[in-house]
Amino acid sequence: MDVRSLRYFIAAYEGGSISAAARRCHVAQPSISTALVQLEERLGTPLFERHRRGITPTEEGHRLYPLARQVSEDLDAISRLFRTPAPAMPVRLGLMRSLGASRMTALLKEYIGQGDNLALTLVNPEERCDARIIGEQDLSPGEAFQPIWHDSYRLALPSGHPLGLQGTVSLADLDGLPFIWRHPCAAMQQLATALSDAGVRCQVRARLRTIEYTLGLVAAGVGASLVPAWPEILAHPDVQSRPLAELEIRQTIGVAYPAQQTMPALIPLLQLGRAAWEARERS
Amino acid sequence: MDVRSLRYFIAAYEGGSISAAARRCHVAQPSISTALVQLEERLGTPLFERHRRGITPTEEGHRLYPLARQVSEDLDAISRLFRTPAPAMPVRLGLMRSLGASRMTALLKEYIGQGDNLALTLVNPEERCDARIIGEQDLSPGEAFQPIWHDSYRLALPSGHPLGLQGTVSLADLDGLPFIWRHPCAAMQQLATALSDAGVRCQVRARLRTIEYTLGLVAAGVGASLVPAWPEILAHPDVQSRPLAELEIRQTIGVAYPAQQTMPALIPLLQLGRAAWEARERS
């Protein structure tokens, strides 16, 4: 028997579905599926009941779980045992504003877990730092770039707003529209340029920095705004979003780091970034 | 990290050499060697010091050993957990006399460990049984045969005996020689036939059944005898052995079992036998 299948089992048990386990383990769904079948054959008993909305552990699955955790964690402990407690590699990471809290914390959690005793300091991307999570357009000369996510921006409207009746919204529709401006943001800059080119002016009702506040004001009906198409935004109950017709506003976000002589402590971050990027490309 | 390399580590630690670990794990020596190197790289520390006569664990090796045992045994425990306690498959195994205690117990130990709750009964090979460990020449019709070991027989002499001065001993040298006869034994029969064909007669000083007693008498200087070339015999301090010149006495020992409809409980035994046989062919 193999710990690999045990780890897959753990992820499936905790995630409640095979697909979730695949995402968590950074592998494709069939890998988990077949590994679980093999494990069940090996143990001679079914471990999950499969249904449409996921899987539920059987009696035996519940019994196996704590044992599998035990073995898996013991193995991790062995890995750590001999790592000379690296003297807390300091890494200063510059984070661009409005990154999407959930995906960013997930990435940092994995990075910290995988890296070798990191002392992570988070700063603004303008400050001195070892690497920066920024949009590709803000790259400095001499920096290399590992893409991680790709955001497309959409117009956010209060639910029930008449523009929501259209599938897409054209720039001209924004003329005179109450608008909430967010700054600094490359996407907003792009929109500003396009609007002035088109001779369209909207009413700026507020200027602020964070996406969370912006969403709140949009939901309250203060005005429209431009937001990235993150799942947690698309799912917001009081906000609807529509793509802009003439203008496709996109931004690639990733790790910018000095091109020569990559700091070793950064390597796991770059690997995680690449994994996330390639997973996105596949789907 | 993989339990496979941990198991190899355990075998190397306990065996005191990489080659010994390879023999115990039924794999070739380079497999262990490279796996250990990879494990050391993974943990970032050397685990053994290599020298010509084997390996000795480093400080870290000693620390790793109990942990590796823990993980390996936990994993085995999981394997066993869900096996429905099979209702004690009874297996009657007929054992030919003079098999070589050490290798036979090693085989049986592996068989019991691998099989599924066996109730093993050891009997003489003439009695009714499910399978027999016998020499190939004693096969009954309708039995299939899986070879395990190949024995070549040599003349055993008390150390210091004048015939020991010759590299090989011819049949004629045995004329009048004090001899210890062992029975039943196919090799002895072969020798008896050859002697009578050559018109040579030796003095039979004793007749007995077990190899252990025979060796004792040879060591005591009572006479010579014919014994298989097992390591523990070749290494005996008071006995020297020489091949016979004209007559090569050999015997293949293996599992004899009913050719049709193999009992499932026998399958692990056949697999172990084949593994041992193939390992012998390689060396």
Added chain:
DNA sequence: CCCCAGATATAGGCATATCTTATGGATGTA
């Protein structure tokens, strides 16, 4: 003094295991 035996390390070829992509079936949802 030379050669052999026994130990470990390395290189190349091969088989198997694992992963990915593509696809189908089933079911709840807009």
Added chain:
DNA sequence: TACATCCATAAGATATGCCTATATCTGGGG
């Protein structure tokens, strides 16, 4: 009805492990 989600299966590509052969080193025996 179309769609999204989830699981299972098949087929092709890739990786990993294993084996054979070989090289190096060392101690022992003739």
